[in-house]
Amino acid sequence: MTFEPPIHWNDYEDIAMKLHERFGDEFTEGKIYRIRFTELHKWVMEIPNFSGTSEQSNEGHLEMIQSSWVYEWRDSHKK
Structure with a gap:
């Protein structure tokens, strides 16, 4: 088990x-x-932690x- 530091705002x-x-692809950029x-x-x-x-x-x-979520979504959809 790895230690994950706490996440803040x-x-x-x-x-x-x-x-x-x-949520994966449940939400597109527009959504x-x-x-x-x-x-x-x-x-x-x-979110845990x-x-x-x-x-x-x-x-x-x-x-x-x-x-940031949109950028993360875009990164995951680069071909």
């Missing part, structure tokens, strides 16, 4: 990777950009997570 790439692992921030917030809070609190979240964090 500003660990955008780590969060994006976890969301991509969880990722249409996710409500309330849903995105809930999913981030459900996530140590941020709800109060530490803000719109800027959610926007960066959303963008």
Whole structure:
């Protein structure tokens, strides 16, 4: 078993990777950009090893997570 350091709100790439692992191709680039921030917030809070609190979240964090998730999705679809 490997140790995974805690994930915080500003660990955008780590969060994006976890969301991509969880949802895979269920969300395309367009769908990722249409996710409500309330849903995105809930999913981030459900990530194992996530140590941020709800109060530490803000719109800027959610926007960066959303963008990072899109980049992660794009990377996984390069031929």
